[in-house]
Amino acid sequence: MNKPILVEDPEIDTPAHLLEINDLHVEADGVPILNGLSLSVEQGKVHVLMGPNGSGKSTLANTLLGNPAYQVTQGHILFKGEDITGLDTPARGARGLFLGFQHPEEIPGVSVLNFLRQSMAIRKGISDLSVLEVRMSLIEWTRRLGMDDRFTQRYLNEGFSGGEKKRNEILQMALMEPDLAVLDETDSGLDIDALRVVANGIHEVRNDRPQLGILLITHYQRILNHLSPDVVHILLDGRVVQTGGPDLAKQLEADGFDAFRAQVA
Ligand code: ADP
Ligand code: MG
Helix, strand or coil, rough: CCCCCCCCCCCCCCCCCEEEEEEEEEECCEEEEEEEEEEEEEEEEEEECCCCCCCHHHHHHHHHHHHCCCEEEEEEEEEEEECCCCCCHHHHHHHCCCEEEECCCCCEEHHHHHHHHHHHCCCCCCCCCCCCHHHHHHHHHHHHHCHHHHHHHHHHHCCCCHHHHHHHHHHHHHHHHHCCEEECCCCCCHHHHHHHHHHHHHHHHHHCCCCCCEEEECCCCCCHCCCCEEEEEEECCEEEHHHHHHHHHHHHHHHHHHHHHHHCC
């Protein structure tokens, strides 16, 4: 089992775990969704959380980023050794936590450029970031991700195709320079080419930031053909019921979630 991090221990300057979730219970509108979820993610590792629809994957992603629609009733979230359970979303983003959404919202009137400029300013703790600086980063990263940089003049996600939305999430991940990225079904709704582009984008960002930890949330095995995980967790009914290596994903593909459900029962 994972060793708990002693937050107050002065000897630990680099926590072994980037993210540590202990016995997390979460509800929305009074309905319990997560029921004692525990998992941890180390620096530089790719963890995959796999669960069927309705198992609580997006609830976890939202809770990690501090969406107020989800209430933590028990348990803790430690990020880089700090208990962030009570922090708001901007405070979490500023500390280097990034969430790529399953369904990115359309924000008419706000261009990709302006959105990124504001987000990067919060992350860097600067009140105003020069447009030039943001443009330079954007030119570099749209090139590395194989995107057309005129894209950044458009309103955020407005009229974007499914693939463009997900690529835009990867672009945000690159520019925000997070320590941990939580990617909620970045692979859903993508055709095989878009899937490859998104997976390559994740590789590109990891090359740039080898210390980046990733928690990739999915209910398909297929993105794992492009991205080899270090650790796989199986989520059922709001709890991690099994954790293992890449073989666990293969076992899941062969046997389905019901096999795990039977084991747990
Ligand atoms: P997944 O992403 O694994 O498909 P979700 O976390 O979206 O699962 O949802 C898990 C369960 O929690 C579902 O039954 C869903 O209806 C419920 N749920 C999610 N968000 C809310 C909410 N804001 N209010 C009430 N119920 C919710
Ligand atoms: Mg979901």
